[in-house]
């Protein structure tokens with residue numbers, strides 16, 4: 001049995017977090033001593049000096065002094081909700097993951113976020129949104145840590161500090177990127193052109209969602225599913241909102257930003273409180289697990305590429321319903337710790353080099369953010385499956401472990417009654433063949449194509465969506481101080497589409513460069529119809 005949570009007299013103790021709220025008719029110190037007064041320090045007379053011996057004063061101030069923890073290094077601003085995921089059973093054809101079996105209901109916690117802003121920043125900025133889901137399954141926790149944009153800026157995690165340093169506030173002025181001072185962001189994404197696809201999505205209406213309830217979500221990477229017979233397939237995960245995908249227009253986003261910087265956070269909480277529970281279908285695109293890990297010529301290990309749904313339809317596998325708000329923001333939304341390595345039997349990772357870096361990064365950062373290695377014991381992070389590990393001690397250890405032999409093999413604590421085999425529900429990594437090669441710091445040649453999919457995206461847009469994209473590039477690049485960065489950005493746009501580069505160049509008052517790559521589908525994009533206003537937009 002663990003530590004007592006209720007004192008012999010039936011009163012709540014500090015070990016019972018549920019009862020830590022101010023529910024009693026009196027206050028105590030952290031040690032449980034009842035207080036008669038908390039409004040005045042202990043002094044040598046009403047006008048005399050405050051006494052060092054005042055333990056209550058020192059305890060109260062000391063605890064306050066340590067209330068803040070570091071915010072997330074990225075995705076610091078977020079809002080979250082509890083819910084349930086109900087599986088249709090359709091995924092059982094491709095995975096043995098028990099929570100995807102027909103009719104299985106799994107509790108979930110979902111956190112939405114912006115990427116670049118700090119904890120107190122505004123909701124309706126132009127940015128990527130995080131969409132992280134913790135499934136508390138009977139086989140252990142599965143985290144799907146995705147975004148609302150299906151591709152990423154970089155193909156290799158070693159570039160993550162670079163893209164984030166470029167996007168975060170300028171080191172000298174600490175001016176956030178979202179509204180002004182864009183030079184570093186545009187400098188990086190125009191030099192490192194694998195960022196073109198993600199940047200184009202950011203400049204589209206996808207960069208300013210109307211509501212968290214109206215966003216798609218994407219696992220981005222390709223994952224490997226394993227079925228009950230051991231056969232594997234490659235998949236991409238998608239969340240499809242029942243309310244459809246909706247965006248703000250730029251002017252709405254700007255006004256909302258000023259009127260209610262908490263717009264998305266409030267919208268989510270209000271909807272759930274009113275019983276208008278947001279829902280998403282989880283779906284998968286399934287590809288054969290071939291040796292080259294490509295599909296229709298698209299490299300499935302390249303996180304800057306999508307597979308168009310026309311080539312591989314998204315097949316629904318279950319329904320997510322968010323039906324309860326957190327009862328304490330800090331305990332739940334702030335302390336939740338997601339990790340792409342939290343996997344369950346039937347779901348495995350691939351060799352996407354961006355995913356490999358993420359598998360390292362999340363646990364590493366959480367050890368700092370959550371004060372040591374024991375944050376899995378926090379209520380929001382506790383698995384709903386039995387935990388029987390040999391991890392011991394460390395900062396903020398709250399478990400009282402029994403036994404004498406937290407090591408294996410041992411002959412003392414019953415001789416260590418495992419290892420469990422795959423047939424006993426153990427997670428066994430698929431023994432896939434690793435391609436042979438020399439040890440090099442290189443990407444495959446298939447990662448070199450940075451423009452064909454941005455062009456595909458651009459050509460798929462309606463007139464009004466294209467106008468929004470042109471206006472977004474014109475506005476954002478117009479904020480750059482460096483002329484050379486604007487010119488380089490126009491070169492990138494020329495490699496996507498001539499209409500796009502011409503219109504943005506006109507808005508910036510700069511010459512239009514010729515493309516330096518062969519456009520994949522060279523037919524010009526249709527001329528923009530003038531949807532009720534003059535062009536370029538001002």
Ligand code: HEM
Nearest residue numbers: 072075111130131132146147152157160220357358361365
């Ligand atoms: C946090 C998504 C790439 C490092 C997050 C969060 C999301 C996310 C949704 C917020 C989780 C939450 O709500 O608590 C993604 C996606 C990526 C990606 C979809 C690419 C496909 C990377 C890479 C790295 C990285 C390449 C590092 C190598 C981090 C870190 C955090 C974070 C350090 C903060 C985690 C915490 O403090 O708990 N990411 N990310 N991410 N991500 Fe990523």
